[in-house]
Amino acid sequence: MGISLNKMMTLFLLGLLCTACGTTTLAPELPVESVEKYAYHQEQEGFTLCLKPLSDPAQLDEYFGDNLIKKGLLPVFVVAQNRNSMETYLVSPDSVSANLSTDQDTGSTGGSALVISSVEARKAAHEQDYSGVRLAIIVPVLLPVAFVDWGPTEHSKSVQHNIISKAFRKKVLSPGQSCAGCIYLKLPPGNAYDDTVTIILDIEKLKGGEPLRFSFPVTMPATISKEGKK
DSSP: OOOOHHHHHHHHHHHHHHHHTOOOOOOOOOOOOOGGGOSEEEEETTEEEEEEEOOOHHHHHHHHSSOGGGGTEEEEEEEEEEOOSSOOEEEOGGGEEEESOSOTTOOOOOSSSEEEOHHHHHHHTOOBOOHHHHHHHHSGGGGGGGGSOOOBOHHHHHHHHHHHHTBOOOEEEOTTOEEEEEEEEEOOGGGOOOSEEEEEEEEEETTOSOOEEEEEEEEOOHHHHHHHTO
């Protein structure tokens, strides 16, 4: 005996309910290491900044739930420490830029690798859920379901959550305080980037005066080019 339309719709609604009840997988936090362990670290007036590009596929899978390189994203872990006993500083992702120039004093953003916001990075990691299309193929009477926007997959939701939760955020650092988080570089299609990208961070002094400018000529990890050749 065939399944009635009502039963089909009931099964469909049960499946939709199960999908909605899916849980988001939370990845562990990135560990903060001692300054000396970071290949890129600088200090000015007692304020220290460290950078660590994250390109190892196993590491990306552990901390983000997916290999973000394949999605055209390179997370760069930033650690900021205020060891100045007098000054208070403001750190912000809005003060981060990247360029391909060897002139480290130019703060322009451009070229083949760009700093993007965590919201833009989250959008780049979006994967559409096509459950409705699959259901319509199996049960043609559910064809209208194929045109419903099911949003991101559960896997995609987890990856997007991890991108946002690990983002470098605006924060005031009083003497002795520190913070850490990721900025995101958007890699171009075909991996048409230069070997070195200069990442620039401007740190504002809340009491006024010239901000601290940190310039890091970062060598693009070899694992990125390997991914591009696959």
